[in-house]
Amino acid sequence: ILVVYALSYGVSILPLLAILSGLFILLVYVLKLERYIIFIPSSVIHGFTLGVAFIIALGQLNFALGMAGLAQHERFIANIQETLSNLEKANLAAVVLFSACFFFLLVWRRFSVKIPGVIIVAPSGILLGYLSQEGRIAVDLQTLFSKFGNISGKLWAVPDFNFVFNKGIFIGAMTIALVAILETLLSAKIADGMTRTKHNTRKEVLGVGAANIASGIFGGIPATAALARTALNIKSGADHKVSAAVSSVFIAVISLILLPFFKYLPLAAVAAILVFTAVQMVEKKHFLHLYKHDKSALFLSLLVAVVTVVEDPIVGILVGATIALLVFANNMSRAETEITLNKDKQLIKRINSAQLLHTRNHGDVLVYRFAGQLTYVNAQSHINNISLINGETKIVILSFRNLFFMDVDGMGSIQEMVSILEGKGKRVMLSAVNGLVAKPLKKEGWFRELGERGSVFASTQEALEKC
Structure with missing residues (x-):
């Protein structure tokens, strides 16, 4: 969605969309409409999680293989096919680094639950990336700097609101608001399953609405809960909502002080962290439970996962919810x-x-x-x-x-x-x-x-x- 509007109006439209979508979300909060947005059974949630895990993991193929300059396609599957057709361009050093980091995270998880392995992988990767970037070692590694350029710690950028409001902008803001609410509540519901807690839907909606407005004011893009970050937070040992607040403080500190150093972080190390997170997101016990008790629900989970990967995560969740409601209506009939x-x-x-x-x-x-x-x-x-x-x-x-x-x-x-x-x-x-x-x-x-x-x-x- 953001790419479409950035191409149509320029990237400077994104802060405005963030503020407008935040206002629409707050309207949903005031009218208490969020209770009608999400009626999704656990089988669909598990399928969605599986699909997102595949997207996260497969989306790191280029970074894990050290490949750059490949043509980018609109559809996820097309990008995977592009990668597989250019395997001869793989960088052996990146593959070795990815494998080493990923294996370390798996092993470290077995011995230390409270101290996440990312804390060790990230600084080590930054050091290795710095040595590679400065020519101190004869290894060529792609880093965040080589991919995205210089990373600035500047937190404030005055947004440009010099736009003529039209129907397209308002429709875009409403669409972003709907997606933000759906993804936020889905992330919260999945986090409940991981932590055995209960989220507050009202507070989640209020929070994402306020976050979008704040992001837009600071010149940022529309915000939503991200399942990958939520899962990484939980799998790293977080067991309380305060961890999100602590995370935001550390992000601010890193942005102001340490962000320039992160430009040396190798993309292969980033890929290892994200693939590890994707693996941790999928819990086979849920699918074994569905297999034992309701094979039709298992089939629905797998269907949602396939649609999520092949088409789009939101399409996957909507297809799953629609089929689940039809099955429910059939049973009730x-x-x-x-x-x-x-x-x-x-x-x-x-x-x-x-x-x-x-x-x-x-x-x-x-x-x-x-x-x-x-x-x-x-x-x-x-x-x-x-x-x-x-x-x-x-x-x-x-x-x-x-x-x-x-x-x-x-x-x-x-x-x-x-x-x-x-x-x-x-x-x-x-x-x-x-x-x-x-x-x-x-x-x-x-x-x-x-x-x-x-x-x-x-x-x-x-x-x-x-x-």
């Missing part, structure tokens, strides 16, 4: 309910809706108990169940005791059920019509007509006594 069969004023059997088709004797009085919600999702399933009631049954009691929500489609389905049953010559009674469903039903003519005929009762027991 199965109208499970309790049905009691009575004959000669005696209970003869209790069954569920799945057993109704295979039960021959439905008795002379059948009680059909709705449970949970009656909505457009499961209304047709209830209608199908009612249609299965055979001719032996003379009276059907529809009980609403355990129904806690009903939409307009659900209300319409009740009228249809009554019509189906009366069309078969059966008497229909309604019982335990609680306050949640009584108000809309009392506005319906067919319901008032049933009441006038004495077919609406306060309880199912009262209805049974009248049979």
